[in-house]
Amino acid sequence: xxxPFYVSPEQIIKDKxxxxxxxxxxxxxxxxxxxxxGIAFVAENPSRALHKISEIYDCIAFAAVGKYNEFESLxxxxxRLADTRGYSYDRQDVTGRGLANAYAxxxxxxxxxNPKPFEVELVVAEVGSVAAQDQMYRLTFDGSVADEHGFVxxxxxxxxxxxxxxxxxxxxxxxxxxxxxxxxxxxxxxxETQASEADESKTNPSAEPNPSASIxxxxxxxxxxxxxxxxxxxxxxxxxxxxxxxxx
Amino acid sequence: MTPGVSSFTDxxxxxxxxxxxxxxxxxxxxxxxxxxxxHGTTIVAMKYAGGIVMAGDxxxxxxxxxxxxxxxxxxxxxxxSCVGIAGTAGVALEIVRLFQVELEHYEKIEGVLLSLDxxxxxxxxxxxxxxxMAMQGLAVVPxxxxxxxxxxxxxxxxxxxxxxxxxxxxxxSIGSGSMFARGALKKMWQPDMDQASAVSxxxxxxxxxxxxxxxxxxxDLTRGIYPVVAAVDDNGYRRIDDTELExxxxxxxxxxxxxxxxxxxxxxxx
Numbered sequence: 001x002x003x004p005f006y007v008s009p010e011q012i013i014k015d016k017x018x019x020x021x022x023x024x025x026x027x028x029x030x031x032x033x034x035x036x037x038g039i040a041f042v043a044e045n046p047s048r049a050l051h052k053i054s055e056i057y058d059c060i061a062f063a064a065v066g067k068y069n070e071f072e073s074l075x076x077x078x079x080r081l082a083d084t085r086g087y088s089y090d091r092q093d094v095t096g097r098g099l100a101n102a103y104a105x106x107x108x109x110x111x112x113x114n115p116k117p118f119e120v121e122l123v124v125a126e127v128g129s130v131a132a133q134d135q136m137y138r139l140t141f142d143g144s145v146a147d148e149h150g151f152v153x154x155x156x157x158x159x160x161x162x163x164x165x166x167x168x169x170x171x172x173x174x175x176x177x178x179x180x181x182x183x184x185x186x187x188x189x190x191x192e193t194q195a196s197e198a199d200e201s202k203t204n205p206s207a208e209p210n211p212s213a214s215i216x217x218x219x220x221x222x223x224x225x226x227x228x229x230x231x232x233x234x235x236x237x238x239x240x241x242x243x244x245x246x247x248x
Numbered sequence: 249m250t251p252g253v254s255s256f257t258d259x260x261x262x263x264x265x266x267x268x269x270x271x272x273x274x275x276x277x278x279x280x281x282x283x284x285x286x287h288g289t290t291i292v293a294m295k296y297a298g299g300i301v302m303a304g305d306x307x308x309x310x311x312x313x314x315x316x317x318x319x320x321x322x323x324x325x326x327x328x329s330c331v332g333i334a335g336t337a338g339v340a341l342e343i344v345r346l347f348q349v350e351l352e353h354y355e356k357i358e359g360v361l362l363s364l365d366x367x368x369x370x371x372x373x374x375x376x377x378x379x380x381m382a383m384q385g386l387a388v389v390p391x392x393x394x395x396x397x398x399x400x401x402x403x404x405x406x407x408x409x410x411x412x413x414x415x416x417x418x419x420x421s422i423g424s425g426s427m428f429a430r431g432a433l434k435k436m437w438q439p440d441m442d443q444a445s446a447v448s449x450x451x452x453x454x455x456x457x458x459x460x461x462x463x464x465x466x467x468d469l470t471r472g473i474y475p476v477v478a479a480v481d482d483n484g485y486r487r488i489d490d491t492e493l494e495x496x497x498x499x500x501x502x503x504x505x506x507x508x509x510x511x512x513x514x515x516x517x518x
Binding site: 051054055056076079080082083087088093102232 | 454
């Protein structure tokens with residue numbers, strides 16, 4: 001009878017985390033930024049039908065990167081949780097914090113109990129009646145939660161995008177300015193990824209990341225939680241409106 | 249978590265049926281003595297060029313008592329539809345609340361709006377599941393209307409307690425005062441009216457219903473309580489504001505005071 005090899009728990013956790021990180025790093029990026037009248041979500045996503053950004057409840061939205069089927073099941077679970085809670089109590093009793101906790105529990109359980117962790121990273125954002133009441137929670141594959149302020153970047157080139165936003169972000173931006181900032185940040189991240197890929201293949205070792213690289217509007221998925229709307233604050237920005245805003 | 253179910257009602261049925269109106273057992277309550285609970289009364293709806301108008305009076309009755317003089321019985325169910333309720337108010341309000349969540353839930357999960365026929369059928373199936381309660385005297389009859397985005401017209405659906413769904417053409421009315429309101433609609437409604445005329449016809453029909461049905465409330469100028477009037481067109485649902493309704497109601501009352509329609513009895517003629 002053969003005995004299975006002993007693998008230390010540290011090693012198992014590390015392997016799982018590496019696996020999940022690699023999966024997430026392969027994907028495109030999502031940026032969430034707070035602006036004067038709400039929270040904007042910008043994702044690099046060529047698909048019109050498979051969304052990375054979605055409405056969960058009146059003033060709560062969800063953004064995700066990673067494996068589509070995995071974050072989609074989390075999104076559906078979130079909508080169900082929110083609707084059930086809102087129906088059995090009241091609409092105002094559905095909170096971003098409650099939802100973030102539920103996601104953290106689910107992701108934590110999946111990470112420790114399943115052989116394959118979810119390769120996803122999420123942001124749950126809730127817009128308040130004033131900017132100070134806005135909440136943004138970032139959830140990682142192992143169920144850890146971080147309370148973020150100002151902006152969050154996830155996905156392939158999250159580090160570069162975060163660096164870019166740290167320098168360029170200012171609170172209380174108007175929506176068009178915030179949108180442009182987010183798109184520039186994603187473009188900067190993308191330029192760096194492409195440059196490093198070029199480095200690896202040694203075709204053009206001296207290539208500088210091109211910060212002015214832009215992304216076509218049809219490659220973007222944009223939505224907002226606008227505190228000036230009534231009841232359902234989530235709104236997708238249509239392709240026409242988006243190209244208008246980016247051209248201005 | 250079961251993938252694929254985009255209906256909130258179906259999800260609750262699997263997950264927590266006690267939250268559903270139909271999930272409660274009524275035990276062996278005798279069906280012969282219905283309990284005394286508030287009842288909603290008259291709702292009218294009609295088409296106009298570009299959409300539909302739905303209006304409901306503000307009275308709820310409990311036997312001979314006025315249970316509420318400012319109850320609202322017309323609700324937006326989503327951006328392009330609305331529902332008016334008659335019958336047992338408590339059960340009806342719960343069905344409306346569930347129906348609103350149902351439509352929004354579908355929209356969020358699927359990313360698209362349910363078709364107007366789809367919405368009408370969902371409401372029918374919710375009524376069907378309320379049939380046991382209806383048999384015990386707690387019947388609910390809604391009137392559903394909305395703007396069909398596929399064909400770009402307004403449509404109206406009526407129901408019976410068993411969940412039968414009937415599409416109504418032109419106009420319809422439900423509730424205790426509906427007989428009188430329907431008569432008024434027949435005389436006053438015209439095809440391709442504009443929204444403003446439809447609103448004044450709706451107010452007039454409710455006025456006539458309140459005139460002859462004790463369970464229907466007329467416009468209350470003393471307290472400033474006016475019918476709930478809503479219009480649904482290609483821009484979506486819009487509740488007609490009280491400030492917009494007041495002149496319409498005042499004009500109607502002036503017309504009825506001078507016109508023979510407002511017969512004032514012996515000695516009333518001058």
